[in-house]
Amino acid sequence: MAVVKLTEKRIRDLPLGAGIFRDKDVKGLMVVSHKTTKTYACQGDVRRNGRHVRTVRVKIDRCDRIGLAEARRRAKAIMSTIQSGVDPTAGPRQSGVTVAEALEAHLSERELRPSTERSYRDHLERYLVRLRGRAVADVSRQDVRELLDDLTRKHGRTSAAGALRTLRAVINTARRMDETIGANPVDAVRVPVPPRREVDALDVAAFWKETEELSPVMRDLQRAFLFTGARRSSLLTVRRDDVDLERGVLRFAHMKTGGELLFPMGKRMTEICAVSDHETDLGILLAEDFGSS
Known part of the structure; x- marks a missing residue:
């Protein structure tokens, strides 16, 4: 030239x-x-x-x-x-909202748990740092492909998948803010699916015998996990007011998907929760002491 x-x-x-x-x-x-x-x-x-x-x-x-x-x-x-920063070949003028700004809008629109919000921000600061200051409208499919390859190589498939799911959600929020933003570029790549956990079949008789040798607190806690199938964070945040012994119902207020769940405890679980006269029983464990730790 x-x-x-x-x-x-x-x-x-x-x-x-x-x-x-x-x-x-x-x-x-x-x-x-x-x-x-x-x-x-x-x-x-x-x-x-x-x-x-x-x-x-x-x-x-x-x-x-x-x-x-x-x-x-x-x-x-x-x-x-x-x-002046305007592309004369482009269509309608874009808002220029950045990925970081779109994340703040995404978080403000939802009532998320503090741990979930921390996860979003961690993804932005650790894995999406190269895009945080970019205008969402300027993030291309190639950018996403390169990001996926880089994150998979450095941090593994699970972290890469989590970061891209965050990016997809943030871009969808930006699209609702600015109608000139086209299709979500994350949709053009195949986000890795985290490997499924393989859990061996449980020998209930052996489990019952092994837990009998634990302290009363840990014994009842392990058995409560067996009876409810609940996540650790869900079970350990249960309070006294969440246990309805008359109806045999346990209320889980801490759910990963939000909201609450009324869980029918059954006879054995109700008996464990009913014995609350001693510090080592689950009636205490599900209340203020262990639940707040």
Whole structure:
């Protein structure tokens, strides 16, 4: 790509198919000599917040239709638009909401548990740091593919999958904020599915015998996990008020999916919870002491 001082005569003398010639006097202006015609065009870099977004080229007109002076005037106007951070080849003007801003909007729209919110922020700071300041509209499928490959190599499939699920949710929120944002680029890649945990069949008789040798607290706790199938965080946050012995119902207020669950305890679990006269019984374990630890 040659840089020359364009003149009307030089443009007329250019042979067809000669290539691209940049104007020395007006930044961005060029003459493109195709096989059958010559055209004026303007090319420049769109930058936002000091970062390069993309390089765009705008066709001005054919050289036999307008003169060099008019081409220079139009090129200056186009370059002024490009240098202000606007892509003249794009559709409706985008809001420019960044991934970090979209995350804040995503969190503000939902009542999430503190641990869930921390997980979102951790993904942003650890795994999505290269995208956090990028405009969501500028995140491409290739960006996501490269991110997935990089995270899988450095942190494994499970962490990569979690980070991409966060990114997908954040971009969907940004799309609701800005209707000019197109399809979610995360949908174009196959997010790894975390490997399923393989759990051996439980020998209940042996389990019962082994737990009998534990302290009363740990014995009843392990058996409570067996009877309820609950997560550790769900069971250990149960309070006295969550246990309805008359109805035989246990209320789980801490659920991973949100909301609460009323769990029918059954005879054995109800008996364990009913024995609450001693510190080592689950009636205490499910209350203030162990549940707050």
